[in-house]
Amino acid sequence: MKNNRTHPRSVPRLLWGCVLGVIVFGCLGCDTPVASPPPSTASHPALDSACRDCSYDVLAVFPHDPSAFTQGLLYEEGRLYESTGLVGESSLRRVNLETGTVENHIDVAPPYFAEVLARVGDRLIQLTWQNNVAFIYDFNTFALLGSVEYTGEGWGLTYDGTHLIRSDGSATLYFHDPTTFTVEKTITVRDADGTAVYRLNELEYVRGEILANVWQTDRIAIIQPDTGRVRGWIDLRGLLPVTDRTFNTDVLNGIAYDPEGDRLFVTGKRWKKLFQIRVRPARR
Secondary structure (H helix, E strand, O other): OOOOOOOOOOOOOOOHHHHHHHHHHHHOOOOOOOOOOOOEEEOOOOOOOOEEEEEEEEEEEEEEOOOOOEEEEEEEEOEEEEEEEEOOOOOOEEEOOOOEEEEEEOOOOOOOOOOEEEEOOOOOEEOOOOOEEEEEOOOOOOEEEEEEEOOOOOOEEOOOOEEEEEEEOEEEEEEEEOOOOOOOEEOOOEEEOEEEEOOOEEEEOOEEEEEEEEOOOOOEEEEEOOOEEEEEEEEOOOHHHHHHHHOOOOOEEEEEEOOOOEEEEEEOOOEEEEEEEEEOOOOO
16 A cells, blocks of 8 residues: 555546446456476475464565556466556556566556556456545456445455455455455454554455555565464565665565465565465574
């Protein structure tokens, strides 16, 4: 989500959003990599299920468009799907993981500030930050099928197979019905000591848990979706080398998971690299 934002807080809504939203949601159900990813094994999963204080190992490094203001990231059917933000720079992209090449691309016109991305069946759902509208696209063609309106901001979105789970920058996660986009329940995310965790941003559902970037930090929270409890933290400090940073490099943001290969990918806004990592207990 959000950095150096100058976008006005009051913007017009898409007039045809409600009508098409009902129709569409009714059918919802550069360079070569630095290293090739080694096969995952049962003893070395991408996400350690036990660690409370977690660190990481880099398994592979891939090129990433340094102009992409990454808001949402998915790995689906061998490709990355990326939503980029900022008014006038927002887009939806299909990207070749190995080369970083953008294979399909559509722009999201002003005044919309595109945000995060989730897949439900043969549809891609892209939220906007403060425009209160989600765009719905055909997964294969990127054809715009319609939109649906919702209340509140859009910071993060993921799909757990039952609900679309949305963050809005607060400590609350909203569980939406994927057909109607109605909020069916909410949870408050709290650390082990009971402290509410705010600025929840990009989300990814990984093996029964929710990973959440915490905006303007290098940490990812591992959240239990039934209770909202943070059962662990991933510390990604130092992931992007200083030598790869420029005046334009922004914060960590973007999590994607490949369930078949058990691969976890992370990147950031205007980062020139995307990383495959393995999450493990921090060494003491």
